Amino acid sequence: MWYDVISTQVLADFEYLLNNYPFKNNEEKKVIFLQLLMSDIEHYLKEDCIGAFLNKFHSEQLKVNFPEGIFTITQYENSFYVFKKLVENKFPLDHNLFLLMGCRNNQKEYLEFITQNFTVTDEILEQALDQIINSDSFGESSTDATQIYLIKYLLEMLNVNCKLPGTSDHDWLYQECFENVPPAAKYFYTDDFDIAILYDQGYWEYISENYLEDEDYESLYLAALDDIKNSNLDIDFEQMKAIFIDLNMPAVAQIFSH
Structure with a gap:
């Protein structure tokens, strides 16, 4: 009725x-x-x-x-x-649940309003960041503008380094972001970023096999690698170049040539 x-x-x-x-x-x-x-x-x-x-x-x-x-x-x-x-x-x-579910459903207004009008702990914000990065709602290798905005917004609020643990097979949430939302990975590159994570050859082997060798995704990930090169991080270009040479990816290695 x-x-x-x-x-x-x-x-x-x-x-x-x-x-x-x-x-x-x-x-x-x-x-x-x-x-x-x-x-x-x-x-x-x-x-x-x-x-x-x-x-x-x-x-x-x-x-x-x-x-x-x-x-x-x-x-x-x-x-x-x-x-x-x-x-x-x-x-x-429960404003925390509305924030988390709103983020999962690509509704940025919840995140903006709740963080501006309620007290939200870093733990909840980290959960939201994890959900957005690993959300099935956006599809594989996402370039969704709202998803990228939400990631940038949360990273700026949290002022985190890249050592937030991942929830997939990867060790770090940054690595999950690079895989799932390549254009957003650059927002991790702050002064607190631990560049040692970039020298994880096993991770780059995974990215190479699953994305860099696929013409549908190659340009998206090459652009994200170019973001690494153009960041202000104190990167050992020779080490990055050597990783991709070992992986038989000379075109990628060329990105890190001076």
């Missing part, structure tokens, strides 16, 4: 049912409120319905633990405005 009324996208119908429905207890209110939040109606109507709900009931009566639903909510276009409506109404919510 509630879903049918919500789906009509008529606020008056929703308000009529809200004012006349015999709610049995707070749990029933929570279930219906969550159904509203997870519906795929236009965001402006959802905001109005949320306002009507919160005007009638105290937000504590509607407080729900719905981590599985946040991912669904943040998938919708313009869902950020619904989140902002909840914040404006002082609705009790």
Whole structure:
């Protein structure tokens, strides 16, 4: 019944049912409120319905633990405005989960707003960075502009070096970034970057076999290697050149020739 009324996208119908429905207890209110939040109606109507709900009931009566639903909510276009409506109404919510799920769903507004208006620990920001770099939502060897922006934003906030541990077969999150989002790897190259990671021949062998020998990806990774050369890092060019000569990649080795 509630879903049918919500789906009509008529606020008056929703308000009529809200004012006349015999709610049995707070749990029933929570279930219906969550159904509203997870519906795929236009965001402006959802905001109005949320306002009507919160005007009638105290937000504590509607407080729900719905981590599985946040991912669904943040998938919708313009869902950020619904989140902002909840914040404006002082609705009790887990802003960390909204940040993480918003990042996974390529919604940069969550990251910007939450980091500017809430206290977020480095641990949560590192989780967000890991999720963005390793997200399946962006596809392989991504050049997605929003994904690159999110990585840059988080790296600048964290002021990290490259020693954040990876969660895949690679040792470091930087290596995962170079593989998954090559254009974003350059944002790791700060004064704190440990250049020893660049001399990991096993890693470059993996990149060579999987990407540099594939004409669909070669130019993307050559550009990322060129970013290494053009960085301000104190790189041993001869050592980098020797690595790719050993891997029988003379064209790549040439990048690191003076």
